[in-house]
Amino acid sequence: MPTKIEKDVITGTDTTGHEWDGIRELNTPLPKWWVYVYLATVVWGLGMFVLYPSIPLGTTYFHGLLGYSSRADAMAGVEEMRAMHGKQMQQIGALPFAEIQKNHDLLEVALTAGRITFAENCQPCHGPNGEGRIGYPALDTDVWRWGGTLAAIQQTITHGIRSGDPETRTSQMPSFGADGVLKPDQIQQVADYVMTLYGKAKPGVDTAAGQKIFAENCAACHGDKGQGNRDVGAPPLASRVHLYGDARETVVAQVTKPRHGVMPNWNQRLTPATIKAVALYVHSLGGGE
Ligand code: HEC
Ligand code: HEC
Secondary structure (H helix, E strand, C coil): CCCCCCECCCCCCEEEEEEECCEEEECCCCCHHHHHHHHHHHHHHHHHHHHCCCCEECCEECCCCCCCCHHHHHHHHHHHHHHHHHHHHHHHHHCCHHHHHHCHHHHHHHHHHHHHHHHHHCHHHHCCCCCCECCECCCCCCCCCCCCCHHHHHHHHHHCECCCCCCCECCCCCCCCCCCCCCHHHHHHHHHHHHHHCCCCCCCCCCHHHHHHHHHHCHHHHCCCCCCECCCCECCCCCCCCCCCCCHHHHHHHHHCCCCCCECCCCCCCCHHHHHHHHHHHHCCCCCC
């Protein structure tokens, strides 16, 4: 059938000339607003294409007239965060502990930095949560050898224990057995007495002789009741928390030929601010004084 374009009488619109069973299709023009919006999006698209990075060119790409880079944008964000973090760490380094503890946001930053520092540097010896293990003291109890105040913890971390740092904490338990100060049976006796201090003594054992040996040889460092002495890092013996263990043979071994733990000094590896942050973290583990 030949197509015939004519005006529709009712709407006044041209027909397309298509006709099916007497039904004719109108050629209704697109609404003007739609056409303008469409053209505007085309112009917008071309504009973006020219202004921003668009066409890949082998190993490089067309950078766009504005030279914008989302990577640079992200890096600027990272730099901004770094600068903020740096400023907060600077404040942590400058302020006394009491001021940091009063500033909620700053304390949060310090504890986070401390936790990360602990995981990276301290965990291999003191355990993931500071729970300690044989020879490496627990840091989450209220039993301290050198001290559990923030200042004491800071001092320990900064200069270490028997570390070789000029200001290291240091002390030495005498080698009672190896140097012949005490005879083997005296060492057995004092070990029996020491076990009464933490409630693990065998019942019925006479500890009078051991108690006397303790008063004469051990009390100067460990205290007359075994309460310990922080001036010389002598652990409390009247405690269920032990550095080397609570077994009789462990006590005998320590008195015969003592072990001495070494804690590295961190002043060469961590900044003073980071040391303060990790001290705050250790203090928060449960035993802080
Ligand atoms: C190489 C193992 C090792 C590493 C790593 C280490 N420590 Fe220690 N730390 C020790 C030993 C061993 C002692 C106990 C020394 C002693 O016998 O008096 C100790 C003691 C301490 C004490 C004293 C506890 C008390 O009872 O007074 C504190 C606090 C401490 N460490 C914190 C830290 C922190 C924080 C870090 C990480 C920055 C760290 N340590 C890393 C081995 C280590
Ligand atoms: C000059 C001080 C000094 C004297 C005296 C001394 N000790 Fe010690 N003792 C220490 C120190 C310091 C340590 C911790 C060693 C270390 O940090 O590795 C220690 C550790 C110990 C431990 C291990 C504690 C634990 O938590 O596992 C026992 C047990 C002990 N001493 C018993 C004795 C007995 C018993 C005597 C007396 C016969 C004695 N000490 C005399 C300083 C002393």
